[in-house]
Amino acid sequence: MSRQLRLNAFLHDTGHHEASWRHPDSSVERIGDVTWWQGLARKAEEAKLDAVFLADGPAWWGTGHRPANQFEPITLLTALAAATERIGLIATASTTFYEPYNLARLFASLDQISGGRAGWNIVTTFSEEAAHNFGLDGVPSNEERYERAQEFVDVVDKLWDSWEDDAVLADRESGVHTLEGKVHRIDHRGTYLNVRGPFSAPRPPQGRPVHIQAGSSNHGRAFAARNAEAIFTAHQTLGDAQAFYADIKAQALSFGRNPREVLVLPGISPFIGDTPAEAEEKFRYFNELTVPEYGLKQLEGFAGVSLRHLDLDEPVPAELFGGAGNVLDNERSRKQVVANIVERENPTVRQLLHRLAGGRGHNVVHGTPVQVADTIQEWFEQGAADGFNVMPPLYPQLLDDFTSKVVPILQDRGLFRTEYDGTTLREHYGLPRPESQYATPLPAAANA
Amino acid sequence: MSRQLRLNAFLHDTGHHEASWRHPDSSVERIGDVTWWQGLARKAEEAKLDAVFLADGPAWWGTGHRPANQFEPITLLTALAAATERIGLIATASTTFYEPYNLARLFASLDQISGGRAGWNIVTTFSEEAAHNFGLDGVPSNEERYERAQEFVDVVDKLWDSWEDDAVLADRESGVHTLEGKVHRIDHRGTYLNVRGPFSAPRPPQGRPVHIQAGSSNHGRAFAARNAEAIFTAHQTLGDAQAFYADIKAQALSFGRNPREVLVLPGISPFIGDTPAEAEEKFRYFNELTVPEYGLKQLEGFAGVSLRHLDLDEPVPAELFGGAGNVLDNERSRKQVVANIVERENPTVRQLLHRLAGGRGHNVVHGTPVQVADTIQEWFEQGAADGFNVMPPLYPQLLDDFTSKVVPILQDRGLFRTEYDGTTLREHYGLPRPESQYATPLPAAANA
Numbered sequence: 080m081s082r083q084l085r086l087n088a089f090l091h092d093t094g095h096h097e098a099s100w101r102h103p104d105s106s107v108e109r110i111g112d113v114t115w116w117q118g119l120a121r122k123a124e125e126a127k128l129d130a131v132f133l134a135d136g137p138a139w140w141g142t143g144h145r146p147a148n149q150f151e152p153i154t155l156l157t158a159l160a161a162a163t164e165r166i167g168l169i170a171t172a173s174t175t176f177y178e179p180y181n182l183a184r185l186f187a188s189l190d191q192i193s194g195g196r197a198g199w200n201i202v203t204t205f206s207e208e209a210a211h212n213f214g215l216d217g218v219p220s221n222e223e224r225y226e227r228a229q230e231f232v233d234v235v236d237k238l239w240d241s242w243e244d245d246a247v248l249a250d251r252e253s254g255v256h257t258l259e260g261k262v263h264r265i266d267h268r269g270t271y272l273n274v275r276g277p278f279s280a281p282r283p284p285q286g287r288p289v290h291i292q293a294g295s296s297n298h299g300r301a302f303a304a305r306n307a308e309a310i311f312t313a314h315q316t317l318g319d320a321q322a323f324y325a326d327i328k329a330q331a332l333s334f335g336r337n338p339r340e341v342l343v344l345p346g347i348s349p350f351i352g353d354t355p356a357e358a359e360e361k362f363r364y365f366n367e368l369t370v371p372e373y374g375l376k377q378l379e380g381f382a383g384v385s386l387r388h389l390d391l392d393e394p395v396p397a398e399l400f401g402g403a404g405n406v407l408d409n410e411r412s413r414k415q416v417v418a419n420i421v422e423r424e425n426p427t428v429r430q431l432l433h434r435l436a437g438g439r440g441h442n443v444v445h446g447t448p449v450q451v452a453d454t455i456q457e458w459f460e461q462g463a464a465d466g467f468n469v470m471p472p473l474y475p476q477l478l479d480d481f482t483s484k485v486v487p488i489l490q491d492r493g494l495f496r497t498e499y500d501g502t503t504l505r506e507h508y509g510l511p512r513p514e515s516q517y518a519t520p521l522p523a524a525a526n527a
Numbered sequence: 528m529s530r531q532l533r534l535n536a537f538l539h540d541t542g543h544h545e546a547s548w549r550h551p552d553s554s555v556e557r558i559g560d561v562t563w564w565q566g567l568a569r570k571a572e573e574a575k576l577d578a579v580f581l582a583d584g585p586a587w588w589g590t591g592h593r594p595a596n597q598f599e600p601i602t603l604l605t606a607l608a609a610a611t612e613r614i615g616l617i618a619t620a621s622t623t624f625y626e627p628y629n630l631a632r633l634f635a636s637l638d639q640i641s642g643g644r645a646g647w648n649i650v651t652t653f654s655e656e657a658a659h660n661f662g663l664d665g666v667p668s669n670e671e672r673y674e675r676a677q678e679f680v681d682v683v684d685k686l687w688d689s690w691e692d693d694a695v696l697a698d699r700e701s702g703v704h705t706l707e708g709k710v711h712r713i714d715h716r717g718t719y720l721n722v723r724g725p726f727s728a729p730r731p732p733q734g735r736p737v738h739i740q741a742g743s744s745n746h747g748r749a750f751a752a753r754n755a756e757a758i759f760t761a762h763q764t765l766g767d768a769q770a771f772y773a774d775i776k777a778q779a780l781s782f783g784r785n786p787r788e789v790l791v792l793p794g795i796s797p798f799i800g801d802t803p804a805e806a807e808e809k810f811r812y813f814n815e816l817t818v819p820e821y822g823l824k825q826l827e828g829f830a831g832v833s834l835r836h837l838d839l840d841e842p843v844p845a846e847l848f849g850g851a852g853n854v855l856d857n858e859r860s861r862k863q864v865v866a867n868i869v870e871r872e873n874p875t876v877r878q879l880l881h882r883l884a885g886g887r888g889h890n891v892v893h894g895t896p897v898q899v900a901d902t903i904q905e906w907f908e909q910g911a912a913d914g915f916n917v918m919p920p921l922y923p924q925l926l927d928d929f930t931s932k933v934v935p936i937l938q939d940r941g942l943f944r945t946e947y948d949g950t951t952l953r954e955h956y957g958l959p960r961p962e963s964q965y966a967t968p969l970p971a972a973a974n975a
Binding site for chain 1: 546548549550551553555556559561565584585586587589590591592593594595596597598599601602603605606608609610624625626628629632633635636637639640656659660661662695697699702703704705706707710720721722723724725726727728729816818821
């Protein structure tokens with residue numbers, strides 16, 4: 080079979096457009112109702128998407144201008160697991176603000192409940208608000224966060240591996256349920272973490288839930304190339320995405336990994352219309368709903384500059400973003416995205432805010448179903464993407480547009496599955512199931 | 528309506544008898560299958576029980592003689608929430624080994640997903656194995672664990688309270704989704720925890736998931752009397768249970784609480800037969816399946832003495848438990864239970880192991896449905912219990928015996944509901960919904 084696209088639905092309350100909740104057709108009254116989310120997951124599954132994905136941070140984002148996340152993501156995905164059968168379930172969780180033993184249990188349990196559909200989006204959480212909820216006066220440095228993240232992932236993998244796949248015997252006659260010799264302490268003593276193990280439960284169905292990563296800083300890229308099996312990334316242009324793609328695949332190779340087992344999945348937020356004009360009008364309508372005060376605050380958050388003293392209808396001074404190369408590494412990737420937009424498009428402040436309102440730096444496209452499918456195919460075939468994190472501006476309507484109008488075109492072109500071949504997220508993504516690092520060869524007698 | 532019994536089903540892999548998995552009819556092959564657990568929860572709901580309950584500790588118990596917990600409890604209960612509509616969902620979680628912000632999110636999310644059915648069994652986790660999984664060389668002292676637990680509960684309550692109940696406006700027209708003045712930082716700076724808040728999400732349906740506690744040490748009792756809305760406890764005799772009940776209610780009163788809002792729910796593990804002889808034979812059969820090596824290890828764990836040098840068929844020397852009053856407070860309650868059995872019954876080692884195999888110190892009863900119902904009614908009416916944590920020795924068969932044979936008797940006697948009146952665990956337990964400690968009076972205009 081030819082190389083296949085991977086497509087996730089990135090769920091995000093009423094939709095990815097920051098003002099989506101204000102849309103007259105928005106489901107803002109239902110976002111606390113788990114059955115509404117279960118309905119979205121079922122729609123994504125009917126379209127044979129690879130996974131649903133939830134972002135997360137352990138803090139309130141401090142604005143009344145949009146809804147807070149009503150749910151913690153691992154529990155929400157567990158409820159979605161109960162309402163679906165095949166689709167992957169990816170939750171974001173922080174290595175900076177969790178204990179690895181607790182987090183390993185939550186993901187293993189989700190994997191078990193879902194029959195092998197769990198994925199972990201590994202983030203280090205750059206948020207002062209989160210730090211203050213965990214006894215810290217500020218966020219640790221980018222370098223320290225990624226050092227801890229590496230140790231954290233190593234510990235969690237060891238815990239998942241600590242029960243060999245054949246550790247459970249359940250022999251009523253002898254009274255031996257578990258072969259104690261096949262359950263291993265991990266005895267991890269490191270810089271940030273000391274964890275003895277073994278894990279509290281048998282190995283989860285996928286061996287290890289799929290490792291996903293979403294940071295694009297230099298530390299983040301190296302971490303991703305070493306650990307991630309899928310990378311969620313944000314690019315505005317084919318060229319930027321190609322450069323990132325090539326860099327990640329080369330770095331993965333340098334870690335001795337198979338580059339095909341490191342999927343690059345940029346975000347794409349599609350406004351779909353039956354004509355280009357209808358699509359553009361949709362995009363324009365959403366932007367009219369934005370609250371500039373909110374957009375400015377968001378922009379300050381990820382670009383690290385103030386724009387509040389500027390007139391909304393004056394051009395953004397290019398020099399405001401000139402220093403992008405000098406800011407902290409962890410902030411650079413998103414700031415660079417904004418700097419590139421400013422340089423390329425010379426927008427007014429209002430135009431820049433609208434440009435970002437749809438996808439917070441992700442690629443917002445508007446066009447007909449064929450145009451959107453063409454963009455996806457181009458990125459997929461021109462070395463920019465192995466698939467996409469689809470970010471509908473409004474749920475469920477613009478997910479429906481995507482699944483009913485764009486997905487069939489991709490299927491007709493032989494780029495996307497019409498049925499699931501497997502049952503696990505690893506199978507959907509074409510990833511191998513890792514062997515336990517503690518696996519022992521069978522004794523000779525068992526082979527006889 | 529007259530005072531009503533509260534009845535939970537305490538779920539525990541194949542059943543509460545330690546050798547239940549070896550029973551020819553056990554479901555040991557299915558305990559990793561979430562649909563099996565969902566079936567149990569539905570059976571408990573059909574019988575109108577108040578809640579299902581899961582114990583937990585973040586470690587493997589280190590023996591191959593019985594199954595490990597395949598699931599993390601909060602995620603498992605989330606999957607049970609999706610398969611049920613009314614029954615309460617109570618998970619155990621440790622204040623010693625969790626970050627309060629993370630745990631508050633998990634329980635609030637479970638409460639939201641289930642429509643207000645979550646309960647938190649607050650434990651401090653006395654386990655060296657767990658400590659080693661969280662970077663500690665040993666378990667903090669009983670005093671320190673309960674000090675931290677109090678601070679932890681205060682922080683979690685503040686987080687749940689930090690969004691006033693009417694904080695969400697969702698007004699499309701004005702663009703105001705959340706009233707920022709009704710979302711509060713908690714600014715907690717304490718001995719063990721610094722947490723700024725506010726919480727990441729609106730207040731959960733119950734305001735606060737129900738607070739449950741299961742420790743019976745002196746520190747544990749005081750903590751329970753101050754914080755718990757239900758207490759899970761272990762007693763072998765009516766007299767012991769009455770003394771505990773009276774003490775807890777008096778202590779609750781001394782904290783200014785309504786004693787009726789502190790439910791005392793002892794464990795009861797019933798072997799039910801159509802005749803007394805049949806019930807006793809059932810009990811005997813299970814005990815034949817036990818592995819003495821396992822029982823001895825368990826007994827050492829909670830009684831703090833070695834019995835391995837003794838002949839299984841010699842009487843237990845009473846002096847082995849004579850020091851019960853001198854051991855660490857946190858160990859005393861279970862050791863005292865064992866000491867009382869030894870003094871009262873003068874058992875052989877094997878008899879003692881069988882005595883404990885059914886319920887780890889909880890009350891194991893065997894008898895006809897009427898006899899079991901009589902015991903329940905006696906404890907309920909004689910000041911020993913507000914209800915029970917029912918611990919079937921084998922799932923689902925001995926739960927079925929209880930729900931199909933004992934529950935109807937209790938219903939006929941007017942002691943137990945025949946339909947749910949409410950939808951939340953608070954309503955089932957007859958507990959009020961607490962107001963947010965940050966609630967602000969409505970402005971005059973809103974009252975006009």
